[in-house]
Amino acid sequence: QVQLVESGGQLVQTGDSLRLSCAASGRTFRTYNMAWFRQAPGKEREFVAAHRWGNGNTYYAYYADSVQGRFTTSRDIPKNTLSLQMNSLKPEDTAVYYCAADVGPYGTKFAEPYEYDYWGQGTHVTVSS
Secondary structure: OOOEEEHHHHHHHOOEEEEEEEEEEOOHHHHHHHHEEOOOOOOEEEEEEEEEEEOOOOOEEOOOOOOOOOOOEEEEEOOOOOEEEEEEOOOHEEEEEEEEOHHHHHHOOOHHHHHOEOOOOEEEEEOOO
């Protein structure tokens, strides 16, 4: 069983930056394929970013077109933490942000929620205009 706990969500203004964190349990965090999704009111959950284990100490990051160039995801292995640095925030970034983990067997469709085995409870991000 893997537990994921997100934090860092808050009310910010357009153009501000915010950093979300996801604390994960488990001794093999370094091998999890991780991702961030978000869900705005009345909308479906959508992919934001993925941080995938490529073998050894290699990781690959992927981003949704809507956040490419503004958001960066990274992993701190000793702290078992996944982060999402969000810059130049826009009102359309307002959503509940979720952290997700695929602990294997690994799926290939990293942008699809069904590929992930565990989810956090979410953290609210509100960007005012």
